[in-house]
Amino acid sequence: MKAVQISDYGDRENLELREIEVPTPRVGEALVQLDYAGINFIDVYMRQGDYRNSSTYGTPLPFTLGMEGAGTIVDANGVQGISVGDHVAYCLSRGSYAEYAAVPAWKLVEIPTSMDPAVATVLMLQGCTAHYLSHSLFPIRAEQWCLVHAGAGGVGQLLIQLAKARGAKVITTVGSAGKAEIVKELGADHVVLYLEDDFYQVVQELTGGQGVHVVYDAVGADTIDRSIRSLRTRGTCVNYGGSSGLVENVRPLDLADAGSTFFTRPHLAHYMVTQAEIKRRAEDLFRWVAEGALKVRIDSIFPLAEATAAHERIEQRKTMGKLLLRATDS
Template sequence: MPMKAIRIHQPGDASALVLDEIPTLEPGPGEARVKVAFAGLNFIDVYQRSGLYPLPLPAVMGNEGAGVVDAVGEGVTEVQPGQRVAFAMHRGSYAEAVVVPAWKLVPLPETISEAQGAAIMLQGMTAHYLASSTYPLKAGDTCLVHAAAGGVGLLLTQIAKKRGAWVLGTAGSAQKAALARSMGADEVILYREADFEAEVKRLTGGAGVNVIYDAVGRDTFLKGLNVLKPRGYMVLYGASSGPVEPVDPQLLNQKGGLFLTRPSLAHYAANREELLWRSQELFTWVEDGSLQLRVDQTFPLGEAAAAHRYIEGRNTQGKVLLQIR
């Protein structure tokens, strides 16, 4: 039976996203099929669509979603048909159904909607590993969160505050700055109006920050090295402004024995135990109200191109979803 899916047949701009009809796949051993209700949009989708991260073509897009299990393959014990689940780190969510390795599927608590499940998995677990594992923030630390009003930024700011850090953020408009502050950011720098390097030095009395969480990349990376404390951490987890130029490791020595890491969620949710720990902690925080999950815009599946243009325009103030059913 055919199903609708958004695919690319060649890399390109948002117009490369095509609504196709394709066969519905059957789950194999260790797999489950999910009827997708919502798919989450992330910058990795843009990187894959544009060819920055090449895919075998044609490719169904989307790396995050939530819905209901409607079939399971041989040997599956993690989930069962009829169960509401969410997933990330598996491509194919811009479709009416997707087949996913069962170990990657997280059951949704009754209090978490499918829209919330699709909104929190990739960006929420990214924020979780950044603040809890890559550089585990503690009371008294100072961090700089670039794009603090974006999907990851808003969640990361809140988790950083939960862990006792003093949070500086950057944002592109007064409206976005106000949103970041409402989620706990102590100071927000309007990067279009002020030089963030000078502002961070001013706000920290020249001391700098312990860690920078940078999803922007080319436009912010080198300046960021100038505002880290000795032995500080540059955590580069995205490149919305473009990839960073190659770096001579000696530069890290010159700037104070700095640490540089380029993590991704796959490295921090590499098994089911870790996946369940991160996702369930996030669900608990959403349930008790200590983590606010903001859905910014929801587009129909057929308007995936408009949704991509929206996130590429740096318009996001929270999560962007595709609604599939």
């Protein structure tokens, strides 16, 4: 089968389309013939080697990129409760930039018959992230203020919609005027073009100097200090990524000075620990899309052979929504 692999950590030129053996599912795994692989920013970190020592998302070389996909089970491998022919989606199992993937069966969710597998793919890693951030980590309540960075990004667009659905007041930052239009359509209350305006100042003005209850910050290095200062007393800073660079240091005294604030650096994996938890999040998201309450925007779909161009697009901040790889026409 075809698969996009790396043998060395580094830049996107290291991505190589190779012919490799179809994986043999181990005990508890099923073999999935993929329609789509989702591209996520975590793939960039993994390619660069940022997660080489991670106990949650280790990346032993060589490996096939990709942590998310959707397709059809072609070998159920004796696992109870699943069958050949089931249409499924999943995330947090490495190796989806390929035509086939062996996936732990407990991570698979069945896709509703009416749902496009491309949409189901989006809802797994980015959708479940937006879900746990807004419903579990900091279950945002009506009338609370939140600040969502990179609001036009894959996670950002979904997070804005989920926060609005819970009645929150959403301030969001974006990198361009085109992205501002998208987040306004999604219901964001205030949009900051953060390469032009200081989001900290805007937050102060909008909240009467109080600050926000929660900041969802996956931009990281460029924004984290001002994100913490944008909180109100006892507010929560959720640093869930580092698109501009991973955050290396946060001083406890800075958290205290900002108003005895809370800081957390979560992994999605710790909010998807059981099959029931995965199903609960995915089924909520599937239902909201079916009801028209949640919109999914696909930025573009590349063939496997163009994974390098796809990485270039996400790294150069050009995406406005989800990037996918189509596994069937590489």
